[in-house]
Amino acid sequence: MSEIVFENVGHSFGERTVLQQINLRLSEQRIGIVGANGSGKSTLARMINGLVVPTEGRVQVNGLDTAKKGRDVRKQVGFVFTDPNHQIVMPTVAEDIEFSLRRSGLGKAERAAKVASVLERYGLAGHADHPTHQLSGGQKQLLALAAIMVTEPNVLVADEPTTLLDLRNSRLISSVFESLDQQLIVVTHQLDLLESFERVLVVDQGRVVADGSPADSIDHYRSLVS
Numbered sequence: 372m373s374e375i376v377f378e379n380v381g382h383s384f385g386e387r388t389v390l391q392q393i394n395l396r397l398s399e400q401r402i403g404i405v406g407a408n409g410s411g412k413s414t415l416a417r418m419i420n421g422l423v424v425p426t427e428g429r430v431q432v433n434g435l436d437t438a439k440k441g442r443d444v445r446k447q448v449g450f451v452f453t454d455p456n457h458q459i460v461m462p463t464v465a466e467d468i469e470f471s472l473r474r475s476g477l478g479k480a481e482r483a484a485k486v487a488s489v490l491e492r493y494g495l496a497g498h499a500d501h502p503t504h505q506l507s508g509g510q511k512q513l514l515a516l517a518a519i520m521v522t523e524p525n526v527l528v529a530d531e532p533t534t535l536l537d538l539r540n541s542r543l544i545s546s547v548f549e550s551l552d553q554q555l556i557v558v559t560h561q562l563d564l565l566e567s568f569e570r571v572l573v574v575d576q577g578r579v580v581a582d583g584s585p586a587d588s589i590d591h592y593r594s595l596v597s
C-alpha cells in the first residue's frame with residue numbers, strides 16, 4: 372500500500388486560507404473525505420497528486436515531495452475530477468481510453484486488450500465507438516474513471532465520482548471501488564459509498580476535525596450540521 376504524508380500543511384489562495392495545520396499519514400486502502408461545500412476537501416485531494424502544492428508544510432507520496440517531484444507523483448497517483456469534461460480528450464470512448472496508454476510502451480494488441488477489459492469493467496463495452504460528446508453525464512464519469520484506471524496507478528484519488536450517476540451506475544462504481552487493489556481516496560457527499568471504507572476524514576473550515584471509522588466520522592459530520 373502507498374503512504375501519503377501531510378506535514379503541517381496549509382494552503383492559501385492569495386489572502387484566503389483554505390487549509391491549515393493538516394497532519395496526516397494515509398496508508399489505509401480506502402479513505403473517504405467528507406465535509407461541507409467549500410470546506411477544503413477538493414484542495415486537500417488535489418494536493419495528493421501535486422495539482423495543488425502546499426503554501427505551508429509538505430506532502431509526500433511514497434517519499435516523493437509533491438512540490439518537487441510532481442511528474443513522478445502523478446505517475447503513481449491517478450486523479451478523477453468531478454467534471455469528466457475536464458479529462459475526456461478524444462473523439463470516441465475507446466480512443467479516449469487508449470490515449471491514456473500512449474506512453475505505456477505497450478504494443479497495439481496489448482493496448483487493445485487493456486482497453487477492452489476496462490470498457491467491460493466500467494459498463495462501457497457497448498459504447499466503444501460512440502462519440503464521447505454524445506455520452507450522458509454519468510457515462511462520461513465512468514469513462515473518465517476507466518481512462519485513469521487503465522494506467523493502473525498505485526493510488527486513485529476521486530473527487531465526487533458519483534455526482535452524475537444513477538443508482539445502477541453508482542452501485543457499479545461502489546462495487547468497482549470495493550474490488551480495487553489500489554489505495555483509494557474519495558471525496559464525496561454520498562455517505563453510503565464510504566460504509567466499507569477503513570477510514571473517513573471530516574474537513575471543516577480548512578481543518579481535519581474528525582478522523583476515524585466511517586460510522587464515527589459520519590456521526591461527527593452530522594453533528595456539525597445539526
Ligand SMILES: Nc1ncnc2c1ncn2[C@@H]1O[C@H](COP(=O)(O)OP(=O)(O)OP(=O)(O)O)[C@@H](O)[C@H]1O
Nearest residue numbers: 384387389406407408409410411412413414415574
Ligand atoms: N483556484 C482557487 N482560487 C481561489 N480560491 C479557491 C480556488 N480553489 C478553491 N478556492 C476556494 O477554496 C475554498 C475551498 O474549496 P474546495 O473546492 O477545496 O472545497 P470543497 O470542500 O471541495 O467544496 P465542494 O464540496 O463545494 O466541492 C473555497 O472557498 C473555494 O472558493
